[in-house]
Amino acid sequence: xxxxxxxxxxxxxxxxxxxxxxxxxxxxxxxxxxxxxxxxxxxxxxxxxxxxxxxxxxxxxxxxxxxxxxxxxxxxxxxxxxxxxxxxxxxxxxxxxxxxxxxxxxxxxxxxxxxxxxxxxxxxxxxxxxxxxxxxxxxxxxxxxxxxxxxxxxxxxxxxxxxxxxxxxxxxxxxxxxxxxxxxxxxxxxxxxxxxxxxxxxxxxxxxxxxxxxxxxxxxxxxxxxxxxxxxxxxxxxxxxxxxxxxxxxxxxxxx
Amino acid sequence: xxxxxxxxxxxxxxxxxxxxxxxxxxxxxxxxxxxxxxxxxxxxxxxxxxxxxxxxxxxxxxxxxxxxxxxxxxxxxxxxxxxxxxxxxxxxxxxxxxxxxxxxxxxxxxxxxxxxxxxxxxxxxxxxxxxxxxxxxxxxxxxxxxxxxxxxxxxxxxxxxxxxxxxxxxxxxxxxxxxxxxxxxxxxxxxxxxxxxxxxxxxxxxxxxxxxxxxxxxxxxxxxxxxxxxxxxxxxxxxxxxxxxxxxxxxxxxxxxxxxxxxxxxxxxxxxxxxxxxxxxxxxxxxxxxxxxxxxxxxxxxxxxxxxxxxxxxxxxxxxxxxxxxxx
Numbered sequence: 285x286x287x288x289x290x291x292x293x294x295x296x297x298x299x300x301x302x303x304x305x306x307x308x309x310x311x312x313x314x315x316x317x318x319x320x321x322x323x324x325x326x327x328x329x330x331x332x333x334x335x336x337x338x339x340x341x342x343x344x345x346x347x348x349x350x351x352x353x354x355x356x357x358x359x360x361x362x363x364x365x366x367x368x369x370x371x372x373x374x375x376x377x378x379x380x381x382x383x384x385x386x387x388x389x390x391x392x393x394x395x396x397x398x399x400x401x402x403x404x405x406x407x408x409x410x411x412x413x414x415x416x417x418x419x420x421x422x423x424x425x426x427x428x429x430x431x432x433x434x435x436x437x438x439x440x441x442x443x444x445x446x447x448x449x450x451x452x453x454x455x456x457x458x459x460x461x462x463x464x465x466x467x468x469x470x471x472x473x474x475x476x477x478x479x480x481x482x483x484x485x486x487x488x489x490x491x492x493x494x495x496x497x498x499x500x501x502x503x504x505x506x507x508x509x510x511x512x513x514x515x516x517x518x519x520x521x522x523x524x525x526x527x528x529x530x531x532x533x534x535x536x537x538x539x540x
Numbered sequence: 541x542x543x544x545x546x547x548x549x550x551x552x553x554x555x556x557x558x559x560x561x562x563x564x565x566x567x568x569x570x571x572x573x574x575x576x577x578x579x580x581x582x583x584x585x586x587x588x589x590x591x592x593x594x595x596x597x598x599x600x601x602x603x604x605x606x607x608x609x610x611x612x613x614x615x616x617x618x619x620x621x622x623x624x625x626x627x628x629x630x631x632x633x634x635x636x637x638x639x640x641x642x643x644x645x646x647x648x649x650x651x652x653x654x655x656x657x658x659x660x661x662x663x664x665x666x667x668x669x670x671x672x673x674x675x676x677x678x679x680x681x682x683x684x685x686x687x688x689x690x691x692x693x694x695x696x697x698x699x700x701x702x703x704x705x706x707x708x709x710x711x712x713x714x715x716x717x718x719x720x721x722x723x724x725x726x727x728x729x730x731x732x733x734x735x736x737x738x739x740x741x742x743x744x745x746x747x748x749x750x751x752x753x754x755x756x757x758x759x760x761x762x763x764x765x766x767x768x769x770x771x772x773x774x775x776x777x778x779x780x781x782x783x784x785x786x787x788x789x790x791x792x793x794x795x796x797x798x799x800x801x802x803x804x805x806x807x808x809x810x811x812x813x814x815x816x817x818x819x820x821x822x823x824x825x826x827x828x829x830x831x832x833x834x835x836x837x838x839x840x841x842x843x844x845x846x847x848x849x850x851x852x853x854x855x856x857x858x859x860x861x862x863x864x865x866x867x868x
Contacts, residue, residue, distance in 0.1 A: 290658045297647060297655045304646040367641025371703075374607055375659035376630040382659065532609045535557055538602075 287381065294385035302359075302389050309393075316347030316397045317404050323467045324409050340411050341497060342466035344401040345490040348394035348429050349460050353453045356390050356436025360443040361450040369444070370537050373528060380524050383440045391433035398425055416499030420506075424496050427506055428489025431513030435485060438520040445527035447536060466490060485512040547711050547742035548581040548604060553613035555599050573599045575766035576613065581744060581759075583710075586737045588757035589746040592863050596766040597746040598637075601715050604744070605635045617711055631661070634704035634712045638719035640696060643688045649675075649699050650684040653706060660707035674702035678732060694725030701732055711742045718752060730756060750856040762862045769862050777858045784809060786853050787824040787833060790846030794820050801839040807832045810861045819846060825853065825861050 303309055320343030327339040360383065363369040372382045405411040415421045439456075442449040462468055463477065464486040470478065481487045492505035531537045555574040561567050574596040581587040589597050602608040604615055606626045615622045620629045644652050653671045662670060675681045678698035688696065697717060704712060714733065718726040726749075733756055736743055747753055753760050754774045761771040770777060794813060799822065802811045807830025814821045822840075826832050837845065 286661075286663070289664065290661075293658045294655060297644075297651055300651065301644055301646045366644065367637075367639070368644065370607055371635070371642055371656070372659060374605055374630055374635055375656070376627050376661060377659045529609070532607060535608055537607060 290377070291381065291385055291388075294382070295388050298386050298389040299392060302393060312351055312393050313347075313397050313400045316343075316350055316401050319343065319346055319350065319461075320401045320404060321408065324405065324411070327467075328409065336409070336411055337414060337497065338469075338494065339467055340402075340405045340409075340413070341493050342490060343405065344398045344425075345428055345464070345486060345493060346461055346466040347397035347401045348391075348432050349464065349466065349486055350457055351394045351397050352387075352390045352432045352436045353439065353456050353460060355393075356387050356433075356440050356453060358450050358453065359386050359390065360440040361447070364443075364447060364537075373444070373531075373537055378524075379441075379444070379528055380437075380521050383437055383520075383524075387433045387437040387440060390436055391429045394429050394432065395425070398429070413497070415497045417496040417502070420496035420502040421493060424489060424492035424502050424506060424509075427509050427513075428486055428493065431485030431489060431509050431516065434513045434516040434520070438516045438523070441520045441524045441527055444524075445531045445534075445536060460484070460486070463487070464490060482508075483512065485509050485516065488512060545583065546580040547583045547585070548579075548587075548615075548617050548744060550580075550600070550604065550615045551578050551613055553577045553600065553603055553615055554611045555596075555603060555608060556611045573766055574603070574610075577763065577766070577768055578613075579761050579768065579771065581711075581742055583742050584737070584740050585758050586733070586743045586745065586756055588753040588760040589744065589763055590748065590750075590753050590760050590859060591746075591763035592748055595763045595863070597763055598715055599766075600763070601635075601713050601744065601746060605633055605713055606630055631707070632710050634707070634709035636700045636704040636712070636714050636717055638697065638716040638721075640693060640720075642700060643696060643703075645689040646687065648685050648687055649680055649691065649695075652688060652699065653684075653702060656703050657706050662707055670706060670708075671702075674705055677705075677735070678702045679728065692725075694721050694728070697721055697725065697729060698732070701729070705736075709741070711744070712736060714743060714745045716746055716748070718747065718749060726752075750854070750859055754855050762859060764863045770858075774855055777862075778853070778855050780858050780861070784828050784830075784853060785826050786851050786857055787826055787836065788849045788851065789822040789824070789836065789840070790819045790848075791822055791840065792819065792844040792846070794822055794840065794843050798840050798843060802836050805832050805835045805839060806830070808836070812860055823857075823860070825857060 323339050323343045324336065327335050363372065373379060402413055439453050462473065463481045464484050465481060470481050488505045488509035492502035492509060495502040495505055553574055554576055557571045557573055559569050577600055589600065591597050599608065603610045604617060604622055606622050606629055609623060617629045618632055622629050644655065657667045657671065675684050678701050680695060680698055683695065691699065718729050721729060730752060733743065733745065745756060757774060759773055760777060761768045770780065799811055799813055802808060802822065802824060807827045809825040809827055811822060811824045814823055824836055
């Protein structure tokens with residue numbers, strides 16, 4: 285119970301840090317909107333409503349991916365620059381419970397960007413969200429957001445040991461758009477790329493969103509999304525202690 | 541012989557850093573920052589680790605607070621090994637370092653304390669009262685709702701101290717806490733540190749301010765180039781040089797070779813140059829009974845010389861002699 289309270293209080297305070305600057309908050313939404321606009325302008329050429337819905341849902345998920353992969357790693361890097369990383373590592377709380385509220389803070393901003401993209405698509409492209417299975421759709425969004433947050437968690441843990449690892453987050457942003465099938469069907473990608481796509485939780489998350497919207501069963505995709513997300517969490521927890529020990533051995537915690 | 545009741549024990553602690561340079565033809569450089577440091581701190585004692593920049597003070601502290609693994613040697617805090625029993629050591633220590641960093645600038649002072657209260661497992665029931673007491677202790681009551689980015693350096697440092705005390709640690713590590721603080725702020729900080737000792741806390745303080753160590757510490761260890769070169773009470777350390785005298789010679793443009801030559805004069809323990817405005821003051825520590833004035837002046841050759849004076853040695857002289865001992 286006290287652990288839950290700790291996570292909740294730390295989540296609220298980390299969210300406060302993230303939402304401090306209205307300008308940064310604006311960018312958090314602005315970039316996904318621009319990416320969604322670009323994708324929908326390309327798809328609109330064919331004048332196919334089904335393809336537009338496909339792209340609209342993908343663009344919404346793209347916002348979560350963008351807001352979390354690029355920033356989750358940067359947030360831990362910020363702790364390094366602020367000199368708080370050593371202090372939180374030196375706290376008796378396991379480091380995983382320090383990082384989780386940060387990544388869930390990012391997930392909240394990711395959800396915020398989903399809503400913004402859906403409204404934007406509706407307003408600018410006259411693309412109302414047509415969803416057959418709303419509970420499944422909302423659950424799929426939450427699952428996609430949650431598992432992308434866990435991927436951010438995995439990235440954050442590596443930043444503790446390798447001070448330049450935050451760049452991986454930025455490097456993964458655009459390949460992620462393709463590999464997760466946000467705006468390009470996975471069937472168009474070469475066969476050898478498919479396993480890489482399956483290893484990404486958002487691939488299953490966005491498939492679940494599309495299945496729910498189309499009135500199909502999302503449960504298999506949701507289960508796969510949860511399983512891959514769980515694998516991220518286990519990997520991060522396993523790596524966490526080892527990377528912290530490595531950082532203590534190689535004295536990288538105080539490096540900026 | 542290790543005292544089983546000691547609050548902090550360091551035994552032959554060593555720490556080596558390896559740095560790499562170059563992308564294709566990488567070269568490795570190894571630096572031995574701490575070379576076999578040993579000391580003990582009794583419960584309730586305020587122990588000072590004194591040394592110049594780069595002497596190994598912070599590296600030693602970081603090994604004791606579990607942020608760095610020792611390359612060899614061992615250390616324990618309240619009987620818990622700093623490598624094997626990390627969680628328990630962290631639960632019972634507080635750590636504060638000097639400077640501007642280490643706080644969430646975008647949060648208020650109060651939110652910073654709330655955040656770290658959670659990370660240090662302060663129960664919700666105790667938090668409010670504890671934070672209130674600590675704000676009072678460090679003189680930040682009434683300013684706690686302001687964002688830290690608007691705090692002065694002194695206020696930040698006091699907030700750091702409050703943060704370090706949130707979980708009521710038994711042992712407190714202070715790494716150059718007064719660095720960069722104005723004299724009034726530094727005095728308030730020293731009063732806070734002295735208050736910690738009165739509360740029975742064990743404190744390890746690193747500093748390179750002589751008067752700070754002299755005023756606060758029960759015992760001092762002087763560390764030079766990763767090794768402890770002297771240990772004792774402030775009076776013991778002063779005693780190392782109190783049997784002699786100090787000759788000060790004002791010079792204008794004294795050369796390194798001449799200073800080295802002065803060090804060769806029989807009866808001279810050490811010689812260093814202090815810049816004081818336009819003047820370089822040659823500070824020569826002299827053994828008891830030795831009369832070296834004429835010889836020192838002779839070694840200065842054509843260098844323009846101003847006023848000469850003699851005085852009694854201070855703790856600072858002892859410190860300078862200890863930390864420059866290798867080449868003095």
